[in-house]
Amino acid sequence: MKPLVLLTATALLTASAAMAQTTPDSTAAAAAPANPLTTYGFVDGYYGYDFKHAATNQRPGFLYSHNRQNEFTVNNAVIGLRYDNGQVRGALGLHAGTYVSANYAAEDQVLKHLYEAYAGFRPFKKAWLDVGIFGSHIGFESALSKDNWTLTRSLMAENSPYYEAGARLTYEVSPKLTLTGLVLNGWQNIRENNQAKAVGTQIQWKPTDKLLINSSTFYGNEQPQDSVRRRRYFHDFYVSYAATDRLSLALVFDVGKQQADRPTGDNSEQYDTWHTGAAFVRYQLAEQWTAALRGEYYKAERGVIINAYAPAVSDANVFIRGGSLGLDYAPTGNVLVRLEGRVLNAADKVFREAGGATRSTYTNLTSSIALSF
Template sequence: MDSYYGYDFKNNDTQNRPGFLYSHARQNEFTVNQGLLGLRYDDGKVRGAFGIHAGSYVSANYAAEDQVFKHLYEAYAGFRPLEKAWLDVGVFGSHIGFESAISKDNWTLTRSIMAENSPYYESGARFTYELDPKLTLTGLVLNGWQNMREYNQAKALATQIQWKPTARLLINSSTFYGNEQPTDSVRRRRYFHDFYVSYAATDRLSLALVFDVGKQQAARLAGDNGEKYDTWHTGAAFVRYKLADQWTTALRGEYYKAERGVIISSYAPTVGTPDSFVRGGSLGLDYAPSGNVLFRVEGRVLNAKEKVFQHKDGQPSDSYGNVTSSIAISF
């Protein structure tokens, strides 16, 4: 259970935060980001999971899903076709990204813009093979880019490589390829790569660097038959430091740049749509009074190239700031 209260400075008399933020997406309201209840089973040869959830994260991030599916966090069944391999089919967490939907598992309270605008969940088939304890390979066939139902007749393909050369270092490379437009729309191929590395420098200090880049076929001017792509790329740096046994602080710097706002504001931007460029940072403090309870507070500032944020009286601004607090409990 992740309960929270957030406040946006100079808010536009609404409880909704900017539309490209999906986790902890409400402000000036005591509410629940995610309440999750689930079961997992694994006997070494067969495994499965089923989980349901609700909250403001679900309301914002699953808005396009059918009502019968939007409260489904995960639901998959799998078995070992080989001694060191798993084959899972169903709905499961995304293979993309350094951050997940589970708040307590992330270094920062709020999610980076890159995490908010890449998949949190996927549906399809996942084949995982452990070459050795340090190297794991995964191949996936998916219904698409964060959707449980299929919206066209084309499946997406994806991969993941996780290498852990030492106990302190993890290197991840994830890819995605697919057409993410409805059947009655023009086909637009999407290519995407997610890379991150995390390093525990000491018992107290941990560092992480994340970089994503994607390209999607774009609308072209009349008479232009050449290949044209909208490109987006985004990066973030994380520093986490353990101040004491129960206290931890985390600093994040990030940017997000998207040609014609592809992905961040529109899946299919048109000719003439302006580019998007947002950058910012956050600083958070965590207190863990026990092993299964985490209290967090975080301040965040974003700055955009254009005036994309709505402030009081409907006035647009190029800056945005908020503070968010949360209590998360798990068992």
């Protein structure tokens, strides 16, 4: 326990983190709003179609957002309250949809419908201490499609945390630099699955109004209590740049390592490694029209993270690359109509067709109408 306490204290005091770009409650020591209690809502209705798909309405198992095909349905519907008087704050949000069914499948049936639920206060000027369930400090993309440049999520976003449960200390060093340290139940789990705690950090630096640089880390043991302990180390980095009033660019790179199972007779310490990258280009075509292009890849030794919780020695490596092109139409400030085409290509034949055949290429179309208030 002492090493964990020391590591936790170090994470909180050395300040490694800032809340992710897409987290809705990124904080500054601002004056209290006129009305501290606000309501919010979001609903994302969609229809997707997979080409040469298997005899199922389910998309590949490593996709959690917009993961149904040939079906009119709702990805995520959220309703909630937030309170912030400048000294005390909190939030309670409920959600449901296919994203919740897929991404919260391992959670308690009651807890899985909590989009966020936390309470916090200022322990000192320019700092917030929050405890509860909140958006992840990891990643360029969030659970709400309206906040993302593309409709569907990248492979790296789908296979890293969207949400967390724990305590976070956020400190605004200056208007350009925010630091956060976190103690968490684990890697995207509300209900704890062992006696260990994880720690996370984040640095978010905005040297100019056009440039944002983010660095996030995670360390923890994510195996169930009755399993062999396997340490997981992870780093997420992204940079976004508004090149012009119309053109925006972003680069994202993640790398992680997890202690690995070893062949019989091999006593050395080994790790399964995964790394993934994505490039985004967003261009405003006209006042209400925007296009977005994404290129990405995902490589995981023995399918660690993307395919298996604790991969076996005999499991195959995973390598997938792909791209997407999307078109957005915003008839009003709180409505977004989107259409996106996507293609993925794997090193092995991992995508199933009708009749049981497999192939290495997967393509789909996804459309959505989202309303927020």
